[in-house]
Amino acid sequence: MSSFNILLDPKTSPTFPIAARAALGDTQLRKNVRHATEVIQNKRARVVGEMPDWQQLRETGKQIRQHTMAHLDFYLEEFERNCTRAGGKVHWARDGEEAKRIATQLVKEHVSPDSPEVIKIKSMTTEEIHLNLALEAAGIRVYETDLAELIIQLGHDQPSHIVVPALHKNRQQIREIFQREMNLPALGEKPQDLADAARRFLREKFLRVDTAVSGANFLIAETGSVTIVESEGNGRMCLTLPDTLITIAGIDKVLPRFVDLEVMLQLLPRSATGERMNPYNSIWTGVRPGDGPRNFHVILMDNARTEVLADAEGRQTLNCIRCGACQNACPVYRQTGGHAYGSVYAGPIGAILTPQLQQLHHAQTLPYASSLCGACYEVCPVKINIPEVLIHLRNKVVKQKGPLNPEAIAMKTMGAIFRSERRFRAAQRLGRIAETPLVRKDGSGEGWIGWLPGLLGGWTQVRDLREMPKETFRDWWEKRSSHGR
Amino acid sequence: MAAEPNNSPARTEILRRIRAANGAPAEGTSASRQWNAIERDYRRSATLSHEQILDLLEDRLRDYDAQVVRAAEHEIAPAISRMLQGRGLSRILLPPGIDPAWLPQGFDFVVDPGTSAADLDPFQGVLTASTCAIALTGSIILQNVPGQGRRAASLIPDYHLCIVRVEDVVETVPEAFARLRNTETVPTTFFAGPSATADIEMTRIKGVHGPRFLDIILVG
């Protein structure tokens, strides 16, 4: 079985085709991924199908997100003002390093120096910057409390999905991890047994640890509120029991007004988990005496989001509300799972988000990790046209790679052929001559090519290619026309 | 609390980058005008009769394995008594502000002392009122107001008995948000059924960290 214990970092990960090949060889992984994505897809289709106004909700969702991005500075300042007025403290971080520095510092200010530890809610933003590593390096013990994140953490693994980060593991694999890490040799393998083990393992930590770290699903500018949607109640535990709560949010997470939640809270759960509503949504504003943490910090992190914003085509990527529907719908993700994308953001959204959040030259193969089938765009609750952004990024990759490589030269040559009828006819004739040594007759006397050289060799891995016809449509048409119809 | 001015270099730089990306700083009046121009053609009002809405809510809640009973105002105490007896529970936490007329004899009801969360752990259950319920999604909304209390109170005990008034039941999510208008900054929790996870092979498991058992009394 392949192991992905390495950090998911585009700077050091193998390219997508290489990593995908490894994933394709892991039959258990592929089985787990196929099963999980099929279950969520079917659930999603059912609960989306019962909404007669789904397309209207998507349109409004898209317009809210577009509007937010066009006024992002205004709404962030409004959020800061209102959150601060309610007793929260807002910090700004230009990049992941700065966010980690601020978070580590804040934790150190609040935790007891004898046993520095924090409980954590699943957060893709903190995964993006590998916050846990920074906290651990500062001597702070981190407990992930979402069941899937706990599986990942105890299994020394990496998340492979935005919403269901351990979907690549099955119950036997999870049991082995829990047996080993929780020291429960007699643990059963029923999902209920495993969830109960997690409940017992974490309950004591919820009641003891006095500092929590979270992400945010939405920040509300109008009120300074923060929203977290979740299923298990671990989020509520982290948000309400500790003395100190540190929320790290990308600057893209803001919504203009409270009432905008009525749209997002319809789009997100149905798209993400196929539920009509998440079991729990928490909305809180600053600090409330007698209810929840006494210290509340929000770190607003840029980490290249403003670079995405500056790209007219790419900026729609920021509209993403992290539902993962595109991952479940994607026929490529279905085959490879998430780790092959070399980033905590996998699947179609990862293929456009990672190259834009990281320097593109670290992720040149990701925009090509798609057949452009459009299934992602079809399910996106805020109508991000992922195929169009992929094509836009491919154009950037081509420019970055320059004209002096075999692919670019071949493309240029074909471009020249397509610009001239004479060259096009000549190319068809030449093609027939050039393929001759590769063509073999099959049992019925048809000519087929079973092996192609170089770049085209990928085609003939599992496919034959029919020889070019002796008479092209063009030849036939012209002969027919000259003989009269 | 007075807002401290935050003029960190990071803040200045991020706002500068956003304004450069957008071509100009955004401004409140035009933001407000353009926000108002966002198309909202989705459903924002009920299409069912109120009785149908109540039936839908009951269906949704039962879907989550919650027990649901209907009771008139004067039947609340006996309904609570039957629910708790059925579950075999006696030591029940109450948020401040629960109507004493609701409370049946023979149970150990204790008002939340507001001390540490660990003190709530020994309770077998919690009884709360609610702000609003959404039939279409089977959600119930709790806020930190009298009768509903701080968020930890409805979280730590393993059993939650929730009183929902029929006049607080709406059909759609937008209708619920209309009712939350003016109380937006009160700590608010939506819950839909008992806590759950599907992280293991997408099998829905009831009850991880929040209350694992939920019953509802629909009043009115």
Added chain:
Amino acid sequence: MLERLGHTVDFPAGQTCCGQMHWNTGYQAEALPLVPRFVAQFRHAEAVVVPSSSCVAMMRDHYPIMAKEIGDARLIAEVDQLLPRVYEFSEFLTRCLGLTDVGAYYPHRVTYHASCHGLRNLGLADGPLDLLRSVKGINLIEIENMDRCCGFGGTFAVKNADVSSAMLAEKTTAVLNTGAEVCTACDNSCLMGIQGALHRQRTGVRTVHLAEILAGSEEAPR
């Protein structure tokens, strides 16, 4: 088939490629000159019928932006005028002519794969299936996950050959599970990949374009 329906068909000899391969692979600059070329070849046609859904999607989704990028006002206007007359083959029959029965005869077991761009970009929906259902003698068998990508994806098939092959393997299994003799679609590129794998596996199942099925008649059966 079009002539059988009474139409006059022309095939402008100067046509080459719509530019999809270049555009979708990121070679935008190579694709741009193909827009004015297409317009020059087809501007006089009453209707342009294209037997490839992804080519039509390429034109509809991108030619207007490409014309703008070229920045020629006349080209922009011509693209605007021409595009509404460009139809995918099945779409021409069902939506432009309002036909589902074209008098075809095809006595074979057939399954239909809904190519992604036809399904999602063009919204062909059940049009092609309606045409097939009206064919005399046909035994149409629905394929599982009809709308799932076959793995072709243009240069994706060579750049990500392993993933593409895995996707194709699922598609060919689904085709074989139907027991059909023939797999059809509105896009020859999908069919080229599916056919290549079905031939490699020596299955004997053939792929034919929808037009080939609709061209069959009782007088000249295929």
